[in-house]
Amino acid sequence: MTANTSTARRRFLLKGLGLGVAGVGALVLGWGVLPPRQRLHGSSPLPVKGGAVALNGWLALQADGTVLLAMPRSxxxxxxxxxxxxxxAEELDVPLASITLVQAPMDKIFGNVAMLVDGLPFHPDDNGRLKQLAQWTVAKAARELGVIVTGGSSSVKDGWQPMREAGACARAMLVAAACAQWSATVAQCRTQDGEVFHADGRRASYASLASRAAVLDPGQPVLKSPAQFRLIGKAVARRDTPSKVNGRAVFGIDARPPGMLYAALHLPRRLGDTLSSFDAPVALAMPGVKKVLDLTPALGQHRISCAAVVADTWWRAKQAAATLPTQWRAGAQSHLSSAEVFADFARLLDAEAGHVYHASGEVDGKHVQALRQVTAEYRAPFLAHAAMEPVNCTAQVKDGKVHLWASTQAPGIAVDVAAKVAGVASGDVTIEVLLLGGGFGRRLEVDMVAQAVAIALQCEGAPVQLIWTREQDTKHDMYRPAALARFVARLDAQGRIASWDNQSVSASITHQYLQRNFGLPGMGPDKTTAEGEFDLPYEIANQRIAHVIADSSVPVGYWRSVGHSHNAFFKESFVDELAHAAGQDEVAYRRAMLQHHRRHLAVLDAAVARAGSAPASHAHGVALHQSFGSIVAQVAQVSLENGEIRVHRVVCAIDCGLAVNPNIIAQQMESSVLFGLSAALGGEITFKDGKVEQGNFHDYPVLRMGQAPEVETIIIASAAHPQGVGEPGTPPIAPAVANAVFKLTGKRLRSLPLRLG
Incomplete structure (x- = not known):
């Protein structure tokens, strides 16, 4: 299949997949009955050098016994x-230290299946045949798409089966090779630490068996049971930590190909403004400046009208770009304000019912209309990603080929957009995926790739590194959508929730993302807008959860935990309101609605028990939330210091299925809590006269070390399939803190960020 045909087929399947996710329809009937694409062997052999022997599409053995593992995730x-x-390492029976990672080639076997399946808008309690059929269909489509992407807390979840199978198959081939060499049976052999052992004491290294093993059929792989695990489940130190400590780690911004030039952008001050002219000679007269370019015509759907300055150092490029005289045409959004955005949201909720994501019972039935009613309205602002590594990409266009050096979450999409901008086939684009200094969803976007390639096209074969300033990163992000939610609940005589009616409004990330990155129109509902609202675990007989999609002139994108990031705040804060209205303890109130959700109960009870009692002048706030397959409960210990909210301690319990590495899970809970707490206490992007008002960490604050609370993590033991870890710890922290503040002040904070004034 040619690269251009592959891209066209991907666009077709994505369009069909979008319809399938929205309407759970069949993609193509004739195609659907075919068996799912295998994920063990690539379309071409794994590229190896120096006498290494590939045993499948994922791994190869070198002569010194080192295992080369193709890594498709960032x-x-x-x-x-x-x-x-x-x-x-577990399934292959080799020491973890013997594995060397190499970048996975652009092959469908490395596509992220779990991330797309998780996009289906089914309630977690729904186990019907329709859900099973939809998951099977979307998983099959995802295998055909083969989109290599890191996101949705899906890396371990997606890799759990194919990567273990790759190791188990290779191990079976090596054992078979030893059996052939020794005239032995499989039952007489065992493996350990990269060797095959015979019961009579003979042994052979994997490296010595590799060539013979490579031609053998492994048959159906037999995976280990959890009881057989030697490595999985252990708190192993991170392999990337030493290089990050000693400075050897190479991030995207560290790329240094020979002869590299640097580029900086001159971006519009207001949303939607278009560059009409610029005075290039002024910039060209400055030291080191090589070129001044108008990028607007070259960027296609990744278009943001801008100029670029190329120089021999980035500082010189930045200085020249900042002083470049420009003229701009005002866009339709030149008067946009945050107040206008939320006013539009309110009008939409007044006028439209929205798409109903989940309904049960009758929220409007006569039997509930006479009951006590509690209403509330919550809101959340736009948020920037604010990763420590600024947006960057390095590109070289030479002899009809494109080479990229990028810290990206979506290398497959980056390759496609680079090919489109350069006018070459995708097969003529190569990419080196370097470490990311924070992603949080911002590096699912490839606008910086399109810009870097457009610049490199005009630099006579020289590689060019494009770097955004921190201010540009803040003022021209793809923001976490702002949202507005309304709740109406009815309480019976015992204070129990008799009905729950929740309607919210926000822009659709998925609609914008498909348009920006695949040229596809957004259509139908978008699960990310209502996730965390429609899938609540509480046992409420009468429910209706709906969402209205608002057209947005503000660019929006995936942000750590996506819709859960604000919907958990809305939902868990309102549950607390209802507990207070009922005159009941907030933990007992939740427990009473979880009698058939034993996993949720266990997580909630574990967090509350570990938290104990709050010290004098402090208060505990509780939140429980499920996202990305994992259940998290958090108890935040909060006080007020000089009129400011201070979080001292957070107890975080998580059930994420089988814990592959408890050490990493604890680190991710700590990271998620601090990330979410930064947003809860200070994160806010506001617009005035079409301009973003924030620019750097002084007015878009992130948590400082002195503000960071102690975070204690409890991992609930489980043998279930591993679920998400990187994002589920973020959603509960804002409502946990807000609920604690209510105990301290009697004031219900219904808007983010949380402010007492």
């Missing part, structure tokens, strides 16, 4: 370089 601090290597 390391952005979440620990996948360790956790995924552990899966292979």
């Amino acid at each position: 390391e952005m601090g979440q620990g996948v370089y360790t956790a995924l290597a552990m899966l292979v």
Whole structure:
């Protein structure tokens, strides 16, 4: 299949998949009955050098016994370089230290299946045939798409089966090779630490068996049971930590190909403004400046009107770009304000019912209309990603080929957009995926790739590194959507929730993302808008949860925990309101609605028990939330200091299925809590006259070390399939803190960020 045909087929399947997710329809009947694409062997052999022997599409053995493992996921601090290597090391029976990671080629077997399946808008309690059929269909489509992407807390979840199978198959081939060499049976052999042992004492290293093993059929792989695990489940130190401590780690911004030039952008001050002219000679007269370019015509759907300055150092490029005289045409959003956004949201909720994501019973029935009513309205602002590594990409266009050096979560999409901008086939684009200094969803976008390639096209074959300033990163992000939610609940005579009616409004990330990155129109509902609202675990007989999609001139994108990031705040704060209205303890109130959700109960009870009693002048706030397959409960210990909210301690309990590496899980809970707490206490992007009002960490604050609370993590033991870890710890922290503040002040904070004034 040619690269251009592959891209066209991907667009077709994505369009069909979008319809399938929204309407759970069949993609193509004739195609659907075919068996799912296998994920063990690539379309071409795993590229190896120096006499290494590939045993399948995922791994190869070198002469010194080192295992080369193709890594299809990006390391952005979440620990996948360790956790995924552990899966292979476990099944292959080799020391973790013997595994060397190499970048996976652009092959469909490395596509992220779990991330797309998780996009289906089914309630977690729904186990019907329709859900099973939809999951099977979307998983099959995802295998055909083969989109290599890191996101949705899906890396371990997705790799759990294929990466273990890769290790188990290779191990079976090596054992078979030893059996052939010794005229032995499989039952007489065992493996350990990269060797095959015979019961009579003979032994052979994997490396010595590799060539013979490579031609053998492994048959159906037999995976270990949890009782047989030697490595999985252990708190293993992260493999990427030493290089990050000693400075050897190479992030996207560290790329240094020979002869590299630097580029900086001159971006519009207001949303939607278009560059009409600029005075290039002024910039060209400055030291080191090589070129001044208008990028607007070259970027296609990734278009943001801007100019670029190329120089021999980035500082010189930045200085010249900042002083470049420009003229701009005002766009339709030149008067946009945050107040206008929320006013539009309110009008939409007044006028439209929205798409109903979940309904049961009758929220409007006569039997509930006479009951006591409690209403509330909550809101959340736009948020920037604010990763420590600024947006960047390095590109070279030479001899009809494109080479990229990028810290990206979506290398497959980056390759496609680079090919489109450069006018070459996708097969003529190569990419080196470097470490990410934070992703949080921002590096699912490829606008910086399109810009870097457009610049490199005009630099006579020289590689060019594009770096955004921190201010540009803040003022021209793809923001977490702002949202507005309304709740109407009815309480019976015992204070129990008799009905729950929740309607919310926000922009659709998925609609914008498909348009930006695949040129596809957004259509139908978007699960990310209502996730965390429609899938609540509480046992309420009468429910209706709906969402209205608002057209947005503000660019929105995936942000750590996506819709859960604000919907958990809405939902868990309102549950607390109802407990207070009923005159009941907030923990007991939740427990009474979880009698058939034993896993949720166990998580909630574990967090509350570990938290104990709050010290004098402090209060505990509780929140429980399920996202990305994992259940998290948090208890935040809060006080007020000089009129400010201070969080001292957070107890976080999580059930994420089988814990592959407890050490990484604890780190991710700590990271998620601090990330979510930064947003809860200070994160806010506001617009005035079409401009973003924030620009850097002084007015878009993130938590400082002195503000960071102690975080204690409890991992609930489980043998279930591993679920998400990188994001589920973020959603509960804002409502836990807000609920504690209510205990301290009697004031219910219904807007983020949380402010007492």
